[in-house]
Amino acid sequence: MLLEFLSLTPQTDPDKAYGHLQIFTASSAPGALVMLYMSSYKLNRDAAADAITNFFSASKIVFNKDTYNRCAPIALEFCKWLCRAVGTGDPLYVFCRSSLASMVELTDFQEKKGLIGFKDIFPFVKELAVKLSHDLLFSTESTPLSSDVRDFSALLVPVRKEIERYVVNCGPIIFTYRGENFGLPVPYFEEIRCLHEIFVCLLCNLDTCLMKIEERADDVTKQDGRWSQYLAILKELNLVSKLYLGCDKMFWETMKRRTVALSYLIVRYVKKSDEHKWILDEGKEATNFEARRHLAMLLLPEVKFKYEELHEMLIDRTNLLAVSFEYIAHADPNTLRAGLFMEFKNEDATGPGVLREWFILVCQAIFNPQNALFVACPNDRRRFFPNPASKVDPLHLEYFIFSGRMIALALMHKIQVGIVFDRVFFLQLAGHSISLEDIQDADPYFYSSCKQILEMDPEVVDQNALGLTFVHEFEELGTRKVVELCPGGGSMIVNSKNRKQYVDSLIQHCFVTSIGEQVTHFIKGFADIVSSQRLQRSFFHCLEPKDLDWMLHGSENSISVDDWKAHTDYHGFNKTDSQISWFWKAVEDMTTEQRKVLLFFWTSIKYLPMEGFGGLASRLDIFKNSESFDCLPSSHTCFYRLSFPAYPSLAVMCDRLRIITQEHVGCSFGTW
Known part of the structure; x- marks a missing residue:
């Protein structure tokens, strides 16, 4: 009868579908089925359980997404009846609550008025928060159930979005016990206060759990699978923390105290399919190198080992760079992401060992200053940034695309190539601005000169002792050039008031503008491998400069x-x-x-x-x-x-x- 009722539901008009489904509730069917479920006669009990579970299972298959979500009031009705009759620990109640969670996860309370509201959902959030808190604090052999965490996350979505409407207009909530200070409707006050308590309680309990992980660091590998739910709860708490003034800071200060445990959870449990943007965006200081490297590597393609899918190359050692350029720069990025197979001309050896050798040889050739693509830092010859004069080679921009592809492929294959990037180069790849302190290694003399300009006595500067205007004079390919740092820069004298502007403009020109095309093309090559410039920026954004050094160069210690x-x-x-x-x-x-x-x-x-x-x-x-x-x-x-x-x-x-x-x-x- 239930399946026949569902089959009569209008499929094309959500409002008519909702009207049809209301018949189910209006006829007291949920209450009747729960009463049948309470029967002492097992056949009756099983029949009721089957009817209820089949109702939601069949709805998910038969209905489109919007119509399925219109079943939320029915799921709510079942939850209320079952809660009173058998309690929240009953498997059928848990099933109905999970069905409700899947329906309301994408519900917009404003658009779906009359279906189900904020106050209908919040009791379930509170119920699950209490259970999760108990499991975190008192469970010694297991962590919260994945189903509980999943339901908690789903039910929080519409609750959080409803509060965010007001946060967008009024800013994060200043938590007081006077409802008018929230800038929110009075009816929501208790829920907002309760959600704040939930945040503080769960964060405190998770802090205790993370501390226990750190205490068991030596035995941590034996705890396989026990702590996989912690990250899911932390992700939700991070989102809730943004609703309340000061809670975001509280959250990350807690994480910074538990860097070892958080990093372990990331490395052990975060997979490629997971949503971990919240860690990439804000968690850098609360993680260690292993965790940041793990998150960055998840953004790169996985190397495939199917021979027929590999990009094949035959490399002539005597013309290594040019031949490698032809194979990599002109290849379809999709074929490169699948993996590489290569051999050297007139040599029998093939396989991963030969591929490692090729990566090292090609990358060292790319960054060889004699090839004019990159410049080595004076104080560390392993460290490079793009050469402003690389245009001496007509193909230099294509070679920067090739360079970006090669570095991404080396990282993808986890091969240390013995090359590191200067801070100036790294920051631009991550989308950050460049300051005076950032150029110290790239050009120590230039850095020292700029420092002297900024630290000179203002009176001396104003007497035009520097004799400077807003221009930059330099030699390029044997020709003396003069570039104005701003419109009319040739007539603007540097004084004590504008000298910082002068230094900033000079740095921008010398270390950003002059290599802008080179950096842009390197980014394009790197993005070809990770599949988008958004992922390329995320890759560098979640790393510290030293992290990339270790990934590209490897250990700086002598071989033990x-x-x-x-x-x-x-x-x-x-x-x-x-x-x-x-x-x-x-x-x-x-x-x-x-x-x-x-x-x-x-x-x-x-x-x-x-x-x-x-x-x-x-x-x-x-x-x-x-x-x-x-x-x-x-x-x-x-x-x-x-x-x-x-x-x-x-x-x-x-x-x-x-x-x-x-x-x-x-x-x-x-x-x-």
């Missing part, structure tokens, strides 16, 4: 032999064999550069991730082979595998390793 040993397995050898002892003794006696070459020979990795060897995709392996003692070690870089025979002595071991740790031998020497 103990860490190396701890992440190496043996095949054919035992850990206690003389050859293994001799091997590590030889490695310990190597110079820093020799260790780097050995690592590259073994893995095609020049720069370890921040976690050291523990951050690699897999452990390293040493294999025993049956070759002659005259043979050198060989490597399978794709699998992090090093092979050598059972050399007869430490001297022979050292001699063989000495040969392969020479730069011209150890590089590009691996085999598949």
Whole structure:
């Protein structure tokens, strides 16, 4: 009978559908079904439960979205009857409440007057808040149920939106116990006061939960799955905090105290499909490097491993940069996002090891100052920003698109390429403005000169001791050029009142305007890989400059032999064999550069991730082979595998390793 009733509902006119559905409530059907559900006779009870669940399940399938939402008054009626009859812990009540939540999540109370109102919904928000608070504070073996958290989030949406109407006009609510100070209708006062209490209580209880996570940091991996709901509740509290003056600050101060726990939750539980913009926008200071890197990496495509979908390249080492440019700059971004397969011309080796080597070689060529695309910072030659004079190459803007693609692809493949960006460059990629302090590394002399102008005695400046006007004189490609920093700048003398404006204009011209085209094209190339400029900006926005340094360059620490040993397995050898002892003794006696070459020979990795060897995709392996003692070690870089025979002595071991740790031998020497 219920299904037949639903089938008669008008599908094209929501108002007529609502009128038809009202018959169900007007005939007291919800109350009758709940009375049947209370029967001591199991068949009656089961029949009532089936009828109620089928009503909502079938409605969701049969009705369009708008018509389905018109069932909200019926769901509300069932919830009221069931709450009185069996309580809020009954499974059928929970089902009806969840159905109600799914209907009202997108409800606009102003547009849907007569259906269901603010005061109808709020009791469920309060009910769930009490249950969540109890589960957070008193549950020792489990966290809040995901269904409770989901319903709480859905029911909060229309409640929050209704309050936001007034916040938009009046600003965040100053919480007092005098209703007129809210700037809100008096009937909402109790709900607004209660929501504030809910926010404070849940935040306090979550603070306690996060503290417990930090106390169990050493045993945190054993708590798999227990804390996945905390982030969902935190997301809702973050949204509620914006309604009340001071609550936003309270929320993030709490998170900053619990950086370790919050960062763990982000790394462990935030997935690609999750909505985590609230953390990206505001949570930078409340997270650590691992969490920020995790959020940033979620914005990049995932590398696919299906061979038929990979972008194939055949690279000539003798013309590395130009050939790589042709393959990457002119490719469809969709094919690049799928992943890369490449091999060097006239070489048999293929696979991830060769790909890592190619990334490092190409990125180092792109940022080589001799190619005029980027300029190295005077105080740190690893650090680069775009070259204002890159136009010497007619294709320079296309090469900046290529550069943006290459850096995004290197990050996507989690390959440290040994390059870092200057702060001036990073800030522009993140959409931030540039200040005097930001240029200190890019041009120390320019920075010092600007500081002196700003710190000079005002009287001396006003006597035209500087002899400056609002122009910038510079040499470009052997030609002297003069650029006015503002209209009529050539006749504007720099004095004590306008000297800050002069310095700001000079910085803007030298470090923003002069490289504007280059930065724009780099951004376009990067955005090609992440699929949009919005995601590109979000990627850099959620990172600190140092974070990107670590992601692109990797660890700045010297290679730890103990860490190396701890992440190496043996095949054919035992850990206690003389050859293994001799091997590590030889490695310990190597110079820093020799260790780097050995690592590259073994893995095609020049720069370890921040976690050291523990951050690699897999452990390293040493294999025993049956070759002659005259043979050198060989490597399978794709699998992090090093092979050598059972050399007869430490001297022979050292001699063989000495040969392969020479730069011209150890590089590009691996085999598949």
